[in-house]
Amino acid sequence: MTRVDATLMHALGDLGEALAILEGDFLVALNAPMQALLPGEPGGLAEDWALPLHGLATALSAPLGARTRCGVSGEYVAQRVALDARHVLLRLDDERERLHHLQRQLDDREGLLFTSRSLTVSEMGSVLAHELNQPIGATVNLLRGLKLRLARRHPESTDELAALDKAVQQVSYASQIIGRIREYTQSRQPKTERLDLVDLVHQSLALLDWDLQRESVRLVLRLPLTEAPVQGDAVMLQQVLINLLRNALDALRLDRPTEPVIDIELQVEAGRAELRVGDNGPGITPQTEARLFVPFSSTKPNGMGLGLSICRSLIEMHQGRLWFTRRESGGCCFHFALPLMAATSPTLEKTA
Structure with a gap:
């Protein structure tokens, strides 16, 4: 040699x-x-x-x-x-090693999908329990009122009175089942731990890297140079961020701009961390904006209308707030703010 x-x-x-x-x-x-x-x-x-x-x-x-x-x-x-x-x-x-890394990514994605399905079922159960309790309560009152009237006017109608008693029992039983569903769906409370929102952003983007590359989306990240620590449940907060990112991707697919962009900004001020996810898609109408967080209201062909409703519920469970604004340059921007654990430093801007 x-x-x-x-x-x-x-x-x-x-x-x-x-x-x-x-x-x-x-x-x-x-x-x-x-x-x-x-x-x-x-x-x-x-x-x-x-x-x-x-x-x-x-x-x-x-x-x-x-x-x-x-x-x-x-x-x-x-x-x-x-x-x-x-x-x-x-x-x-x-x-x-590459295949092991790929398998880990697939496992993480499967875990995310499982969590998404679980949260959707939980939110659906909670919403249905709330919506069904009102007509069931009204039905019980009507049946009891009907029984009292029948007992006064026709006390000899024992078969009819017994049937009304059974009807009240069945409706009350349905109300008890719904009560159990509500107890079950509300039992999932956040597992509070110290989290870094900067790290959470990077983890969420890693789970969606295939989608972002396939759609040729340019990422603009404005994140703190150091940690943005909050107290919360990592799975729940990641679910919120993933949902907002997927909504941005869906908007860019619907009416693709010349250069699709997703803008993620994290600002720390006044004792809170505010994360913003924006896109330069077609935006939404005022009518759609008015029903953004209403359960079972969706503009997607196969959507259930629970995504943003779940996101708002999860953020509120963390004593935070989720809201929507319009971008001046066009498109949508979703914000959520959470209480901050400690002060952080200025931000670093970069593109991907």
Whole structure:
């Protein structure tokens, strides 16, 4: 191996990638990660060196630039790149770490979807309990009033009176069931812990990275340089932020601007942290704005109209506030404010 080859491989070893230099059918040099993965001696036949790793010998004859899977389960990817007229650089990527990272992302997304479904069911149960209790109460009163009148006018109508008693019992039983549903849905209280809203923003964006990349959305982040600590339930607050981000993405899909932008700003002042999620989409009508937080009211074809209602409930459970404003440049902006635990520093603006 020449001095140039040795210097090059030593430098490439610092990258952490498994690399080898080939010249024709011979192995010229290996960096440290490649030597640890597949030991070999410079000057030997590259094909003989590659045999212990299933499929690598075949990859050595693949066209330059082609990515070939190697290993028993295809856990490695081999690629050859020309360095000059004589030498070829062989790169071997271990896909297992990437796949593990991908699996963790999928698990996080599944957990988020489960939480979203659970909160939707909880909010739906609470809303239905509230809405159904009124007509059920009225029905019980009407049945009891009817029974009293019938008992005065026709005391001999024992069968009819007994039927009314049973009807009151059944309606009362339904009211008890609804009461149990309300108790169950209201039992989920925030698990209060110290949270950093800056970190929560980054975690939420990581869960939506595929959607943001697919839609080619430019992110503008204005976040504090240090922590923005609040007291709250990480799962609930992340659910709120994810919902607001997804609403912004839906708005940009509905009427896509030339350059779709989602603007996330976190300001800390007067003992509170205020997070804003804005977009440059088509905006909403005054009629839609008036019913934004009304349960079961949605402008989406398959929407249930519970997303923003749930978000407002969760923020209020944290002694906070959620509201909507119109952007002067067009689009929507949702804000939520939470009590701050400690003062923080100025903000850093960046784009993604």
